[in-house]
Amino acid sequence: MDTLNIGEQLLSEIVVSLHELLPGIDFNKVKNNLSGILAHYKVEHQEDYKYESDFPDKVKLFIASKKIEGLSENTLDGYKRELRLFSNAVNKKVEHITSGDIRVYLGNLEGRKMSTIGKKLTTIKSFFSFLLAEEMIQRDPTLKIKQPKEEKRLGKSLTIEELELLRETCKTTRQRALLEVLYCTGCRLSEICNLNKSDINMQNMSCRVIGKGNKEREVYFSYKALYHLRKYFLERPDQNEALFVSERRPYGRLSNKGIQREIDVIEKAANIDKKVTPHVMRHTFATLTLNNGADITAVQELLGHSSPETTLRYARITEERKREQHKKYLVQ
Missing domain, CATH: 1.10.150 (DNA polymerase; domain 1)
Incomplete structure (x- = not known):
């Protein structure tokens, strides 16, 4: 449909609509007036701009x-x-x-x-x-749009007391092993989900994980984590290579949602006033290790962050730690 016909169609639709609303109007006079106005504009049908494949x-x-x-x-x-x-x-x-x-x-x-x-x-x-x-468009419509200011909130993490309460609440060996691995490695949920039993070097108490950007890094296990992992492995009736599996046949790899559900069960039983997720356990790892004197660069590497600024957003230094650092390093 050419521009002239599109304009005529639009004009007719407007006049008909006005005639229905105001039956007493002079149909021809309104059409002539609108025709003179529309003559100064280029009219295109909406279908030309409609979303396409x-x-x-x-x-x-x-x-x-x-x-x-x-x-x-x-x-x-x-x-x-x-x-x-x-x-x-x-x-x-x-x-x-x-x-x-x-x-x-x-x-x-x-x-x-x-x-x-x-x-x-x-x-x-x-x-x-x-x-x-890629030269698929001539201009970028996002260039003039600024990022919104985000609320500056401290990362959520558990206290030592809350962590101990979760540990005591675990009812199964899988729950306890999962909680300990999430905490001591500081791994992302997807990284834990993809781990296999063979990935863990029991002697060195470590394993290598593939993180964001396909970057590989080494993470480490605590004695507690390895102890509870061994107990969990001994109780498992399956031969699946996955580090954590479902409790029922066919014992498939525990999915991201499955891991979150298990953590939800532990949180509900512990009845603590915080939402506990695998990401909160990652925050907890960063916070407690930094408060215990760990070097920020080391924690950054352990978490797989590209910059220390990201690591600091994960961690919250306690008042006790700040007071201790002030006393220790202030030049009197």
């Missing part, structure tokens, strides 16, 4: 490039999910998306934390930056 295709290319960079499947799934939500909300071809579209999308996310909105914007920025670099 180029968005999924471009997302596939973006995901493929990120996969080559070594990003984990969990991260890639997160990118896919966020970009699908964004494309469904905007409903336009990629090249027609504007800064205003993105601002409206983010502004409609009522009740979301600034950190959540910031993560969504980061994904969108990464996507459009990729498209611009």
